[in-house]
Amino acid sequence: MPTDIDKRRIVQIEEIISETPTVKTLVFKDRLSYFAKPGQFLMIWIPRIEEIPMSVMINSKEGYAAVTIRKFGVGSTALFDRKKGDLIGLRGPYGNRFTLRKKYRKILVIGGGTGLVPLLRLASFASKEKVRSIIVMGAKTKAEVFFEKVTRNIIRGNNSSLLVCTDDGSYGIKGTTVTLMGKLVRDESFDCVYTCGPELMMKAVLDISNQNSIPVQASLERYMKCGIGICGSCCLDSSLVCQDGTVFDGRQLSNMLDFGFSYRDKDGQKINYE
Amino acid sequence: MSIEDKNNNLSVELDNIHLRNPTMLASGILGISQSIFERLFNENIGAIVTKSISVDPMKGYPNPTVIPLGCGSYLNAVGLSNPGLHAFSKELSQNKNIPIVISLVGSSEKEFSRMVKGFDSLNILGYEINLSCPHVSKMGMEVGDDPEAVSKIVNTVRMNTNKPISVKVGVGSIDVVELARIAIDAGANMITAINTLRAMSIDVETMMPILSNRIGGLSGSAIKPIGIRCVYEISKQLQVPVIGCGGVSSWRDVIEYMMAGASAVQIGSVLGSSGPRIFNKITQDLKKYVEKKRIANISEIIGIAHRY
Numbered sequence: 001m002p003t004d005i006d007k008r009r010i011v012q013i014e015e016i017i018s019e020t021p022t023v024k025t026l027v028f029k030d031r032l033s034y035f036a037k038p039g040q041f042l043m044i045w046i047p048r049i050e051e052i053p054m055s056v057m058i059n060s061k062e063g064y065a066a067v068t069i070r071k072f073g074v075g076s077t078a079l080f081d082r083k084k085g086d087l088i089g090l091r092g093p094y095g096n097r098f099t100l101r102k103k104y105r106k107i108l109v110i111g112g113g114t115g116l117v118p119l120l121r122l123a124s125f126a127s128k129e130k131v132r133s134i135i136v137m138g139a140k141t142k143a144e145v146f147f148e149k150v151t152r153n154i155i156r157g158n159n160s161s162l163l164v165c166t167d168d169g170s171y172g173i174k175g176t177t178v179t180l181m182g183k184l185v186r187d188e189s190f191d192c193v194y195t196c197g198p199e200l201m202m203k204a205v206l207d208i209s210n211q212n213s214i215p216v217q218a219s220l221e222r223y224m225k226c227g228i229g230i231c232g233s234c235c236l237d238s239s240l241v242c243q244d245g246t247v248f249d250g251r252q253l254s255n256m257l258d259f260g261f262s263y264r265d266k267d268g269q270k271i272n273y274e
Numbered sequence: 275m276s277i278e279d280k281n282n283n284l285s286v287e288l289d290n291i292h293l294r295n296p297t298m299l300a301s302g303i304l305g306i307s308q309s310i311f312e313r314l315f316n317e318n319i320g321a322i323v324t325k326s327i328s329v330d331p332m333k334g335y336p337n338p339t340v341i342p343l344g345c346g347s348y349l350n351a352v353g354l355s356n357p358g359l360h361a362f363s364k365e366l367s368q369n370k371n372i373p374i375v376i377s378l379v380g381s382s383e384k385e386f387s388r389m390v391k392g393f394d395s396l397n398i399l400g401y402e403i404n405l406s407c408p409h410v411s412k413m414g415m416e417v418g419d420d421p422e423a424v425s426k427i428v429n430t431v432r433m434n435t436n437k438p439i440s441v442k443v444g445v446g447s448i449d450v451v452e453l454a455r456i457a458i459d460a461g462a463n464m465i466t467a468i469n470t471l472r473a474m475s476i477d478v479e480t481m482m483p484i485l486s487n488r489i490g491g492l493s494g495s496a497i498k499p500i501g502i503r504c505v506y507e508i509s510k511q512l513q514v515p516v517i518g519c520g521g522v523s524s525w526r527d528v529i530e531y532m533m534a535g536a537s538a539v540q541i542g543s544v545l546g547s548s549g550p551r552i553f554n555k556i557t558q559d560l561k562k563y564v565e566k567k568r569i570a571n572i573s574e575i576i577g578i579a580h581r582y
Binding site (some may be wrong): 004006007008010043045047048049050051052074075087089091225226227228229230231232233235237238240243264265266267268269270 | 303304305306307309310312313325331332333334336337338339340341342344348350352355356357358361477479480482484486542543545546547549550
């Protein structure tokens with residue numbers, strides 16, 4: 001068993017789960033990834049094409065893990081197009097983790113799209129610790145809802161619940177995760193809010209958490225070249241997502257001018273979110 | 275900003291630049307953000323060299339661009355990605371007291387003169403000219419291997435600034451001492467040695483080169499003895515300050531480079547395992563060393579190995 005996380009492992013894709021027409025989960029065997037903490041990421045090598053940071057998806061088989069990819073750029077499309085039996089390279093898992101304090105009894109988990117990946121690993125940890133999770137899963141429309149079954153399996157028998165919402169109301173509750181969160185925190189109390197997804201959603205989650213004085217943690221995404229604190233591509237203010245994150249708490253996020261505002265492009269220029 | 279202690283026994287002089295300690299950030303590492311520069315400064319760094327900046331923004335090569343090889347060594351072919359002259363002057367425009375050296379890269383005299391004209395009014399210490407990046411065509415080492423081009427470029431930068439200029443040399447086809455001499459004769463004030471060394475890594479399972487550019491530069495612990503040799507030879511032949519670079523991960527490595535003849539020492543790859551706090555750790559350790567050895571100022575050990 002390799003213990004050095006920097007050492008590249010070459011693994012075979014053993015199973016492919018089609019989540020939506022543009023989202024797939026690729027399952028592989030790798031012990032270090034199996035033991036990944038919620039919020040940690042892998043650098044995934046698609047030979048001769050790209051290497052991209054991916055949050056580690058949970059898998060029910062012992063010793064296995066997965067990545068869930070949305071077809072988008074060159075790297076993610078190449079990974080999306082991999083077939084069962086193809087080889088990919090891994091290094092990591094890198095980064096810090098979501099923390100679940102001993103005193104926590106009930107947490108609110110808010111995810112959008114593939115942002116649910118680290119949150120499901122967290123929910124699984126929470127289930128084992130007998131912490132109640134209220135999971136809010138958002139999508140634009142019914143066809144883009146995925147992970148519902150795996151989420152129900154993770155939280156089963158723990159007095160936890162899953163709330164699915166769609167922007168157009170074609171499935172579950174009509175509205176965004178943010179509007180639903182507003183209602184939930186008004187009616188119930190939570191020990192902590194955990195979020196991952198589009199940055200503007202996370203920014204709104206931070207604002208509501210701050211207004212209601214609830215601790216909050218978010219797992220951030222940025223373009224990375226190295227994943228290990230050398231290239232500087234993933235900086236927000238003076239923090240590096242790869243080395244200081246991917247998880248930041250409410251205090252850190254509130255002090256970041258770049259959070260919800262800008263990111264760095266491949267050449268290092270600042271680009272503003274629209 | 276921390277006020278420098280009058281009895282600072284780690285301060286060094288590089289030409290007319292005063293550094294509170296000999297540690298510097300090597301070019302190519304974390305070098306694009308003013309907020310990160312401030313964080314490094316708070317970690318007690320002596321000076322910061324930015325990523326190599328070109329006139330136009332460069333996206334660099336596709337990933338993989340950085341490979342950790344283990345044992346403190348790394349292979350990279352980032353491809354000189356940088357935000358370019360315009361965006362980077364804006365980034366540094368609010369800089370007041372962070373000691374920043376801008377690394378410059380380009381293909382022609384015209385490009386270098388445009389950059390120096392653009393940057394010269396900023397609060398910066400000076401320039402480092404990258405003539406040794408081993409993996410980008412028509413830039414870096416491809417210029418460094420051409421004595422005439424080196425001479426013209428260094429001279430152009432000299433004509434456009436009164437600030438100190440260091441030329442970063444590497445192990446290419448011209449002898450490193452010869453290259454350093456050409457740079458100094460053309461008007462450079464000091465030499466930075468060395469850059470990464472051309473290297474490659476192939477994955478045996480997929481049977482493919484790992485770097486997208488196939489060939490890159492080796493950095494980290496593996497190249498330290500080569501860096502020490504180059505600094506030793508350059509400082510023996512030329513009466514100018516030399517900045518050591520290559521494989522520094524602890525106070526011992528800093529001291530070793532200084533004993534070989536370096537007036538300051540750049541640190542880079544080790545940030546991949548230790549993060550920015552390594553600068554504070556190394557400065558604290560250097561302080562312990564000079565106190566233990568009863569050295570009044572660390573600059574007393576510069577080139578001490580030349581006695582033997």
